[in-house]
Amino acid sequence: MSDNSDNKTPGAGGRLALDVLVYTAARIALVVALTAAIYYLGKLIGITEFPLIVALLFAIVLALPLGIWLLAPLRKRATASIAAVDERRRRDREQLQARLRGKESTD
Template sequence: MSDNSDNQTPGAGGRLVRDVVIYTFARIAVVVALTAVIYYVAKLIGISEFPLIVALLFAIVIALPLGIWILAPLRKRATASIALVDERRRREREQLQARLRGGPKKTD
């Protein structure tokens, strides 16, 4: 007895997963790129035995604030998708509670 008006945001869950996965991979890509840059710049300036783990740790520290700035559009899109899914779940929970109390059904 479910109609399509109960689910006004079809595919919002899929969009949420896609947006979060894209944002996560973008953050990882920033760390990988910075690691390569740090490692090869160290090699260029003459540090012959620069540990890769040190380059990775520096890249993680640098990527934290840099990713916030560079990846702002992706982060905002992921946050909006999360908010959309949360709103749908809140609305569905309210409708379920109203039905369990025997109140009137919402038709929006």
């Protein structure tokens, strides 16, 4: 584990956390924006007692498919970060198992 021959290794976990955090924040912002739009649209068309919880529930339902298309670049970046961390862990695990067997790593 003290072998730092790969320059990307130290920041991979931080990058993953940042990408997932940005994607999650974007999904929450989408729900908030849709909630506000639905709530004020209801008020605009004359519904005087439009419950905010109803607007929120509709926004969640609408945000699920909209998020797939609107947030695709963020989702792909988060998925790529997850794959990079997973690959690093797999490689580290294989190197550890090779050392435990007494074999030298070919990397």
